[in-house]
Amino acid sequence: MRSAAASCWTEAVQPTLALEIPGNDEYRALRTAAGLSLMTAEGAAIGLAASWSSVCVRHAGELIGMGRVVGDGGLFLFVVDIAVTPAWQGKGFGRRIMQALMDDIRARAPSRAMIGLIADGTAHELYAKFGFRHVAPGAHGMLLRLS
Template sequence: MKNTFHETPTVKEYQELRQEAGLTSPVEEFAATALSNSLFCVTLRGEDSEIIGMGRVIGDGACYFQIVDVLIKPAFKDTDAGDLLMLEILDYLFQNAPLEAHILTVSDVPGLKLYQKHGFKLIYPDFYGMSLTR
């Protein structure tokens, strides 16, 4: 049994999920700041309350919303975990984002299927995404 909760994961849980997903893990101070500045967070937990996955929304709360850190432990990748997280995230967005707001996400190639399943479309060739990492 898996349960979703509208809660912010602990800094340690966040760091561990990012590491398990093969991503860099921010130092504690930056992880805490990132999590506290989220507009919305959702966690997915097993029967033992251990975190299975998470997702969060960042943005200005009016014109732009970005879905980030949809992270799932590798052992649960082939389950409905991603769908459960996305349904909670989209429910939040459809209740809180005004009409005409831009809802964005950036994904690695394996994650594209999940977002497309929930209505997201690639923006190329109408737009080009860019990134700058310091």
């Protein structure tokens, strides 16, 4: 059983952000906790290893937020998996994750690279703060999910 002192210390620990790739199980659990679709363990194992950039936010070792960039690294990059567990939403972690990913993109991607994303719900408001703009009506985002 935890002592009261140990419990207070854990609560005082501030979440930390680091450029790292999450583990398969924690990645899949955070996606579903944050309301994103469930991914297969097989797909996650392949996809996570191919991350161009990845950020994790941890509190006392537990994954509470993440974001990744995938793509060819030269011409096209795509921001994916921006997720924060519900207990930590609304505290600026989505913005911190995006800032870390954008800092990495600006540091490593060549000029004229195209950075894309699909914004769920009202997330477009966050992404607009980083310079992302709707492409319609000149273009339309499309998605096909294999079953």
